[in-house]
Amino acid sequence: MTTALSLREVRKDFGPAKIIQGVSLEIAQGERHAIIGPNGAGKSTLFNLISGLYRPTAGDIRLRGQSIAGIRPYRINRMGLSRSFQVSNIFSNMSVRENVRCGVLWSMGQGYSFWRNIGNLKLVQEKTAHILDSVGLIDKADSPAALLPYADQRTLEIAITIAGGADVILLDEPTAGMSHSETDRAIALIQKATAGKTLLIVEHDMGVVFGLSDRISVLVYGEIIATGAPEEIRGDPRVKEAYLGDEAELPEAVA
Amino acid sequence: MSDQTQNPGLIDLAPTSAQKFTTRLLPLILFAAVLLIIPLLGPSRTAYSLLNAIGINIVFALSYNMLLGQTGLLSFGHAVYFGLGAYAAMHGMNAIEAASFDGGTWALMPVFALPVLGFAGGALAGAVIGWPSCRNAGVPFAMISLGIAELIAAAGFMFVSIFGGEEGISADRMNGIEAFGLSLGPISEVYWFIVFWTLIGVVGMYAFTRTPLGKMGQAVRDNPERVQFVGYDPQRVRYLVFIASGGFAGLAGGMSAVNYEIITPESLSLLPSGFVLLMAYIGGIRYFAGPLLGAIVLTWMQSNLSDFSEAWLLYLGLMFIAIVMYAPGGLFGMVLGFARGIIQPDAAPRLTRWGALSAAAMVTFAGVILLTEVAVSRTSGHVFAPGGLPLPPSSPLSWALGLALLIGGGWAIRHLSQRFAS
Numbered sequence: 001m002t003t004a005l006s007l008r009e010v011r012k013d014f015g016p017a018k019i020i021q022g023v024s025l026e027i028a029q030g031e032r033h034a035i036i037g038p039n040g041a042g043k044s045t046l047f048n049l050i051s052g053l054y055r056p057t058a059g060d061i062r063l064r065g066q067s068i069a070g071i072r073p074y075r076i077n078r079m080g081l082s083r084s085f086q087v088s089n090i091f092s093n094m095s096v097r098e099n100v101r102c103g104v105l106w107s108m109g110q111g112y113s114f115w116r117n118i119g120n121l122k123l124v125q126e127k128t129a130h131i132l133d134s135v136g137l138i139d140k141a142d143s144p145a146a147l148l149p150y151a152d153q154r155t156l157e158i159a160i161t162i163a164g165g166a167d168v169i170l171l172d173e174p175t176a177g178m179s180h181s182e183t184d185r186a187i188a189l190i191q192k193a194t195a196g197k198t199l200l201i202v203e204h205d206m207g208v209v210f211g212l213s214d215r216i217s218v219l220v221y222g223e224i225i226a227t228g229a230p231e232e233i234r235g236d237p238r239v240k241e242a243y244l245g246d247e248a249e250l251p252e253a254v255a
Numbered sequence: 256m257s258d259q260t261q262n263p264g265l266i267d268l269a270p271t272s273a274q275k276f277t278t279r280l281l282p283l284i285l286f287a288a289v290l291l292i293i294p295l296l297g298p299s300r301t302a303y304s305l306l307n308a309i310g311i312n313i314v315f316a317l318s319y320n321m322l323l324g325q326t327g328l329l330s331f332g333h334a335v336y337f338g339l340g341a342y343a344a345m346h347g348m349n350a351i352e353a354a355s356f357d358g359g360t361w362a363l364m365p366v367f368a369l370p371v372l373g374f375a376g377g378a379l380a381g382a383v384i385g386w387p388s389c390r391n392a393g394v395p396f397a398m399i400s401l402g403i404a405e406l407i408a409a410a411g412f413m414f415v416s417i418f419g420g421e422e423g424i425s426a427d428r429m430n431g432i433e434a435f436g437l438s439l440g441p442i443s444e445v446y447w448f449i450v451f452w453t454l455i456g457v458v459g460m461y462a463f464t465r466t467p468l469g470k471m472g473q474a475v476r477d478n479p480e481r482v483q484f485v486g487y488d489p490q491r492v493r494y495l496v497f498i499a500s501g502g503f504a505g506l507a508g509g510m511s512a513v514n515y516e517i518i519t520p521e522s523l524s525l526l527p528s529g530f531v532l533l534m535a536y537i538g539g540i541r542y543f544a545g546p547l548l549g550a551i552v553l554t555w556m557q558s559n560l561s562d563f564s565e566a567w568l569l570y571l572g573l574m575f576i577a578i579v580m581y582a583p584g585g586l587f588g589m590v591l592g593f594a595r596g597i598i599q600p601d602a603a604p605r606l607t608r609w610g611a612l613s614a615a616a617m618v619t620f621a622g623v624i625l626l627t628e629v630a631v632s633r634t635s636g637h638v639f640a641p642g643g644l645p646l647p648p649s650s651p652l653s654w655a656l657g658l659a660l661l662i663g664g665g666w667a668i669r670h671l672s673q674r675f676a677s
């Protein structure tokens with residue numbers, strides 16, 4: 001089993017506030033790993049550390065064995081790690097197609113080129129169309145991203161994230177604010193789009209979490225209090241106490 | 256090319272060639288056709304010099320919009336690149352003249368090609384100055400651009416051997432090799448030089464918007480944070496666009512050097528930097544062709560209204576404010592909206608509404624002009640007499656008329672917009 005992503009004693013302070021307090025985590029190649037925890041636990045901060053938006057105060061983060069702590073986000077992205085955002089973070093004045101194309105360009109070796117007409121880049125167009133098709137946004141390819149309905153913006157957020165073909169994918173609450181049917185569709189899309197890839201996902205919907213993940217980590221106040229397979233987490237008394245509250249019922253086996 | 260076969264039945268999203276033709280090639284062909292037809296109408300010398308100034312400003316304003324509209328960078332010092340490009344071309348012109356007496360490599364360079372030197376000068380300046388200024392967009396970028404404009408303009412007045420002091424430097428364009436059989440003596444021949452480089456500039460800058468770098472510039476404008484997470488360094492994107500934009504500004508500077516045969520440090524200063532901002536913004540920074548339209552309108556106003564009224568800059572300021580507040584799409588946005596309004600169904604009531612509102616706005620503006628001109632005439636002594644009707648500042652009637660137009664127009668705008676809103 002090769003390790004895709006490993007965190008060792010990662011800490012992050014904002015001034016006096018210790019938000020991440022020594023997180024260690026090993027995620028295997030191809031694993032689907034969910035991070036759950038109450039609001040403000042530091043889940044998004046952890047993603048910001050892994051993806052390079054923040055520099056850890058201490059500790060080390062490795063992608064396939066190579067240290068990425070403190071490296072700029074675009075370099076980490078080029079190494080094959082891509083993330084989505086909890087609040088949709090798209091290119092709002094561009095069309096849906098242009099949004100996805102932005103995600104495709106670098107991976108297709110276009111770099112900063114200013115001598116090529118983007119319209120003539122056949123492979124880029126095909127890859128873009130392929131991704132739009134696979135996420136179900138092909139009919140809306142030419143609408144301005146800002147005018148998309150909320151659920152479609154969330155889908156576009158995922159589409160941009162997977163467009164570059166990264167094999168480690170971080171999704172921060174991809175279904176937040178979606179209806180039941182929208183959530184089901186989004187999860188099916190995530191399953192399909194991340195097949196064979198390493199997935200780290202923050203998710204509130206417990207049905208989704210227990211159905212999707214190989215392993216789950218519970219983050220509370222910047223510390224991981226439990227990591228394990230879904231059954232272990234469901235049965236862990238500390239998790240019940242700290243996160244779910246005594247009365248909370250965890251969903252029974254999910255298909 | 257193996258991917259190509261892996262995705263059978265793929266939907267082709269690219270616009271059809273008919274769409275490409277009508278939205279891209281056709282406007283360009285029409286623009287070029289107009290430029291080619293103009294000389295057949297036998298324009299006067301004054302008309303030619305206005306047209307040449309318009310061509311220069313079109314390239315300058317479009318280069319400014321590579322920053323503002325396309326990449327979201329607000330610069331207060333864009334004239335620096337125009338001016339340095341112009342100086343580079345001007346020194347080149349003098350070198351060509353010198354070489355025409357004693358030979359040397361400069362003898363191989365036609366004056367016609369000097370805008371290339373302008374481009375190089377502007378791009379080089381962009382490469383040097385952009386390095387510290389492109390770290391951030393937003394306020395730091397704007398402030399640094401302002402500081403650098405002040406600095407370079409001050410240096411322009413100090414280093415006399417390069418910039419020629421207050422008189423600037425001048426040169427003679429009728430030297431060296433003739434390109435396309437143009438001596439560049441008469442202004443009608445300079446016109447062809449301007450047309451050539453205007454088209455190069457317009458096509459070049461349009462093509463730039465369609466390159467991967469140009470597209471990532473737009474992405475950086477929209478959301479620099481996200482750009483980092485698709486593998487691009489927003490700082491690098493800004494820097495490269497900045498160099499290209501400096502190059503095209505320098506190209507316009509080179510055109511100006513050949514056209515006017517003189518350049519002064521004034522042209523590096525904040526004044527022309529502000530003017531290019533106005534041209535781009537009033538024309539419409541959201542559209543590629545916006546600044547082009549803005550350059551035509553403002554250059555025309557500059558050359559005509561400045562003779563007609565001392566207060567023309569005041570009107571320009573008012574126009575700018577009105578556009579910022581009520582029509583952020585600029586003149587081009589208005590034209591486009593109007594064209595769409597005619598094509599779409601139910602045009603009649605919409606056009607009536609626009610007609611009524613424009614009439615009210617015009618009445619208001621007439622009131623502003625009347626009051627301003629009457630006020631100006633108090634000190635200038637020239638009585639303002641629109642259509643032969645004298646309106647002396649001493650007569651209360653002049654003021655009453657102005658106020659009546661202003662208040663009446665303003666009331667009509669309010670009334671109409673409320674009625675149409677409900």
Ligand SMILES: Nc1ncnc2c1ncn2[C@@H]1O[C@H](COP(=O)(O)OP(=O)(O)O)[C@@H](O)[C@H]1O
Nearest residue numbers: 014017019037038039040041042043044045046
């Ligand atoms: N840039 C920052 N500066 C200061 N505090 C921050 C910053 N980012 C996050 N925090 C704080 O860290 C805590 C965890 O936030 P976050 O990671 O967004 O939680 P979660 O995603 O688990 O809901 C919150 O208390 C938040 O206020």
Ligand SMILES: [Mg+2]
Nearest residue numbers: 043044045086
């Ligand atoms: Mg969060």
